[in-house]
Amino acid sequence: MTQAGIQPENRPVRGPSIPRLTVNMVKTAIQLTESLAAQALLLAVERVENVPWEALANYKGRLLLVTSQHSEEFDHKREDLHIFDVAHASLSRSDRANLGLLLAASSGLLTEKNSVVCVTGPDGRRLDSINVTKPEVHFRAMLxxxxxxxxxxxxxxxxxxxxxxxxxxxxxxxxxxxxxxxxxxxxxxxxxxxxxxxxxxxxxxxxxxxxxxxxxxxxxxxxxxxxxxxxxxxxxxxxxxxxxxxxxxxxxxxxxxxxxxxxxxxxxxxxxxxxxxxxxxxxxxxxxxxxxxxxxxxxxxxxxxxxx
CATH class of the missing domain: 3.40.1700.10 (DNA integrity scanning protein, DisA, N-terminal domain)
Incomplete structure (x- = not known):
């Protein structure tokens, strides 16, 4: 896996004790993504084990995961899943998501026309915030x-x-x-x-x-x-x-x-x-x-x- 990101092909083992708030936030974000016809759902988490995979079982859209720690055990076959290991826990929660958007845009996964629903949290384990954004024009200028x-x-x-x-x-x-x-x-x-x-x-x-x-x-x-x-x-x-x-x-x-x-x-x-x-x-x-x-x-x- 490179630091700029990976595109895995297997299913991760579900991590223990995922907060109920995280599960509810992800379910709400999925509904919002589908109602807005957003181009992707982005989750900024610490590790893939912090993702509530059961809540995502019926979501068929593009899923972007921005992780701050690399997970060795990874075994997931979900389609249209893209993981970007930014390894920058020193960034604020919003900027971890922004960096993930930039990485996804550099990989040709995002356009400027449609929204992206982003779910973030203070430490990447407990998600408590939803934001709807569009890849800014400055991303195009940078890339x-x-x-x-x-x-x-x-x-x-x-x-x-x-x-x-x-x-x-x-x-x-x-x-x-x-x-x-x-x-x-x-x-x-x-x-x-x-x-x-x-x-x-x-x-x-x-x-x-x-x-x-x-x-x-x-x-x-x-x-x-x-x-x-x-x-x-x-x-x-x-x-x-x-x-x-x-x-x-x-x-x-x-x-x-x-x-x-x-x-x-x-x-x-x-x-x-x-x-x-x-x-x-x-x-x-x-x-x-x-x-x-x-x-x-x-x-x-x-x-x-x-x-x-």
């Missing part, structure tokens, strides 16, 4: 492969991997302290025209296959270099060009929320003047923000349970 001629396209897998890395940095920090970070992905030729190196580039001279973010072994190296002031510059195929890079774009034409600092202003500006996507980690709040075309298109907040 679009349209680009101007000559600019490298951001692959969805690369965007999702860097987003995962940013979430992990927000949750873990470094040496027991929160840190900030900035990643700029795609349109690297234009981005480099608006940059200068603050320190000797730690990625210079290494083979491309050794500095690609899709290689899991590079994660700890990236987290260590996040301590260096400046941005990571990453090509659309995942190749890391530099770290500790100072960006010098003109002011962004888009809008940035009040109270956000220079890192977010720079991210908005570089995404406004190039075809690149910028992802920031706020050192003060742990919020992960994605910028494209000069504006924030996605924001994932760290859960209040994450403490330093």
């Amino acid at each position: 679009s492969e349209k680009n101007r001629r000559g600019a490298d396209v951001v692959r969805p897998a690369v965007m999702l991997r860097v987003l995962t890395l940013a979430i992990e940095i927000a949750a873990e920090g470094r040496e027991a302290h929160p840190i900030g970070a900035l990643f700029v992905i795609g349109d690297s030729r234009q981005v480099l025209r608006h940059s200068q190196q603050l320190v000797l580039n730690p990625f210079h001279g290494y083979a491309r296959q050794l500095r690609n973010v899709l290689d899991p072994s590079l994660a700890e190296t990236m987290k260590e270099f996040a301590l260096i002031d400046g941005a990571f510059i990453i090509q659309g195929d995942g190749t890391v060009l530099s770290a500790g890079t100072y960006l010098t774009p003109k002011s962004a034409s888009g809008s940035v929320a009040h109270g956000l600092g220079a890192r977010h202003q720079t991210a908005a500006a570089i995404s406004a003047h190039t075809q690149a996507m910028a992802i920031t980690v706020s050192q003060s709040t742990g919020t992960v923000t994605v910028f494209r075309n000069g504006s924030s298109v996605l924001s994932l907040e760290r859960s209040g349970r994450t403490k330093w």
Whole structure:
């Protein structure tokens, strides 16, 4: 199973002591999904064992499960079931669902035309909230492969991997302290025209296959270099060009929320003047923000349970 998600083919063993509230919420969500003709039902749970499978027995629509822990025992033959292991319990309940929607959209499972019914809970074991949403236009902006001629396209897998890395940095920090970070992905030729190196580039001279973010072994190296002031510059195929890079774009034409600092202003500006996507980690709040075309298109907040 990859971190971006799996499509299992077998039935999970029913977990013990599923709360009655969870069962009732799922039954209500099924009725709502069918009455609205929603395109999918999404459950954000801790593990597949926390799913009330009996309540879902007569539901024949698309089922999306967003889990924060991988389950080894899995034996289910339900059709149109898609599981996405986000492994980010540090996110708020709504953002775990949002990340699941993004993963499903990147897999071509969702469209923007119809609603999705989402069921969430505070810890992924007890579900107590139902929300009806549509995959936002910004998901299309994040996943679009349209680009101007000559600019490298951001692959969805690369965007999702860097987003995962940013979430992990927000949750873990470094040496027991929160840190900030900035990643700029795609349109690297234009981005480099608006940059200068603050320190000797730690990625210079290494083979491309050794500095690609899709290689899991590079994660700890990236987290260590996040301590260096400046941005990571990453090509659309995942190749890391530099770290500790100072960006010098003109002011962004888009809008940035009040109270956000220079890192977010720079991210908005570089995404406004190039075809690149910028992802920031706020050192003060742990919020992960994605910028494209000069504006924030996605924001994932760290859960209040994450403490330093």
